[in-house]
Amino acid sequence: MNQFGNSFRLSIWGESHGESVGITIDGVPPGIPLSEADLEADLKRRRAGAAGTTPRRERDLPHILSGLYEGYTTGAPLTILFANENTQSKDYSSFTHHFRPSHADRVARVKYNGYNDPRGGGHFSARLTVALVAAGAVAKRILPTTVQFSTRLVSVGGEQDPTRFEEVIHTARAEGDSVGGVVECRIEGIRTGLGEPLFDSVESIASHLLFSIPAVKGVEFGDGFAVAERRGSENNDPIIDAEGRTATNHAGGIDGGITNGNPIVVRVAFKPTPSIHREQQTFDTETGAIETLQIPGRHDACIALRGAVVVEAMMAIALTELFLRA
Numbered sequence: 001m002n003q004f005g006n007s008f009r010l011s012i013w014g015e016s017h018g019e020s021v022g023i024t025i026d027g028v029p030p031g032i033p034l035s036e037a038d039l040e041a042d043l044k045r046r047r048a049g050a051a052g053t054t055p056r057r058e059r060d061l062p063h064i065l066s067g068l069y070e071g072y073t074t075g076a077p078l079t080i081l082f083a084n085e086n087t088q089s090k091d092y093s094s095f096t097h098h099f100r101p102s103h104a105d106r107v108a109r110v111k112y113n114g115y116n117d118p119r120g121g122g123h124f125s126a127r128l129t130v131a132l133v134a135a136g137a138v139a140k141r142i143l144p145t146t147v148q149f150s151t152r153l154v155s156v157g158g159e160q161d162p163t164r165f166e167e168v169i170h171t172a173r174a175e176g177d178s179v180g181g182v183v184e185c186r187i188e189g190i191r192t193g194l195g196e197p198l199f200d201s202v203e204s205i206a207s208h209l210l211f212s213i214p215a216v217k218g219v220e221f222g223d224g225f226a227v228a229e230r231r232g233s234e235n236n237d238p239i240i241d242a243e244g245r246t247a248t249n250h251a252g253g254i255d256g257g258i259t260n261g262n263p264i265v266v267r268v269a270f271k272p273t274p275s276i277h278r279e280q281q282t283f284d285t286e287t288g289a290i291e292t293l294q295i296p297g298r299h300d301a302c303i304a305l306r307g308a309v310v311v312e313a314m315m316a317i318a319l320t321e322l323f324l325r326a
Contacts, residue, residue, distance in 0.1 A: 002123075004209065007324035008142075008317065009201025010135055014084075015119030016127040017092075022081040025138060027324060028031035028067060030075030036062045039137045040079075045309040046133050054300045058086050060130050080134045084127070092119045098293055102274035119240040123177035126148055126214040126303065129310045136313020144188035145228065147319070150313040155182040155305055173301040176277035181304025183311045184267045187319070190253065192244055192261040194322040200256025202264070205321060209314040210268055217304045218269030237262075259322075268311045275299040 004010045008144050014021030039062050043158065049056045060082055067078030096118050099105040104124040108116040116122050140149070156165040159180030172179045195202035203221050210219045227235050227250060237246035244261040253264035275295050284291040300306065 004212070005317075005321050008139065008250075008321040010317065012128060012131055014082075014131070015117045015122040016084070016125030017122075018084060018117065018119075020081050020083050021128050022065075022079060023135050024079045025067070025135055026077045026079050028073045028075070028078045028138060029142060030073055030326075032073040032138075033071060034064075034068060034073055034138065034141060035071060036064055038141065039134050042133050042309055042313065043130065046130060048300075048306065052301075053173065054298045058082075058084065058127075058130070060079060062134055068255045078138065080131065080138075082130050082134075082136055092121075092297070097214045098284040098291060099241055099282060100145070100295055101280055101282050102271075119317055124214065124283075126307075129213060129307075132317075133309055133313045136310075136316040139313070139316040140243050142320050143316065144189065144191075146177055148188045149185065149312050149316065150188075151183060151185045151308050153181055153308055154157060156302055156304065157181070157272075169305075170270075170300045178273035178299075178301050178303075180272040180278050181270050181272065181307075182267055183304055183308045184265065185315050186313050187253070187264040187315060190259050190261070190264055190319065191258055194319065194326055195258040197257050202254045202318070202322065206266065206315060206318040209318050210266070210311065212219060213268075213307065213310050213314060215270045215273070215307065216268055217271045219252055220267050222265055223250045224252075224267060225260070264315070264319075265326060266311075266315065268307075270302075270304040270307050273300050273303050 002012050005027070009026040011024040013023070014044055037171065043060050043062065047058070063081045065079040065081055067076045075189060095105045096109065100250060105118065105120060108118070108122065120127060148250055153162070154160065157168045159165065159168045168179055201257050207219050210216055235250050237248045237251055239245070240247050246262055249262050249265065251260070252266065253262040275297060277295060279292050279294050282289050
């Protein structure tokens with residue numbers, strides 16, 4: 001299904017090369033000041049234009065269709081639409097039988113009996129993340145003003161020196177290739193007590209959303225997988241005051257699935273963009289043989305560049321869902 005949430009419910013729709021994409025958000029409280037301009041700052045962070053991003057340029061102008069009256073949310077479902085204005089569908093004509101490696105082309109065709117829209121990846125495309133960023137911007141306006149997000153790219157292609165990120169991406173693109181990256185999101189000002197044990201833990205709900213971002217292959221909270229190499233004496237976070245502040249934050253602001261009042265820290269791994277210009281050998285159902293495939297079109301050399309704001313949006317949505325439940 002294409003829905004998520006209980007108290008803050010999302011329904012996402014559209015395809016990459018269809019007329020438009022968008023999202024409907026149910027559960028937005030009435031009386032929240034909101035305008036299309038309020039979404040602009042985060043949408044700008046997602047737009048292409050920087051080195052290493054796709055040459056496809058979309059204006060990404062949000063159109064709020066419902067749930068807003070005289071500058072305030074009404075409490076009715078909020079629907080936001082984005083027109084697709086810059087598509088080149090001819091680039092995808094052969095992928096219905098000569099499937100791109102590490103894409104959803106084949107699985108989509110099998111699952112939907114060939115009725116899926118293959119243009120630009122259809123409903124599987126990262127194009128739909130524009131709607132998620134808009135939903136995240138709405139979520140931020142619901143959260144208390146004390147909640148602050150800071151999100152950054154911490155590695156690109158294995159390189160951790162930010163001064164070399166552009167060089168790494170440029171080299172990969174010049175070779176017709178791509179690189180992955182890791183995004184870190186830090187959230188401060190979250191009070192103690194959000195989340196539930198087990199199935200509705202903060203990590204469970206946030207991971208569900210974060211793994212819904214196309215190209216995300218790994219999520220870790222706090223020190224993540226590094227904790228497996230430590231002893232308890234090294235990894236425990238001693239409490240240093242009555243407010244629950246801790247001397248360290250190896251747990252990333254979450255204990256027992258519940259926020260503990262310390263900053264939430266999450267890192268998300270994006271795979272290299274699978275659409276690359278280098279020749280690849282992959283099966284062609286039309287010929288029944290492994291054939292050479294060279295992918296045309298316009299693609300990011302590093303998805304993580306524009307994925308950072310999507311990670312932030314998903315964390316805002318997760319926390320808003322938990323905040324409205326509390």
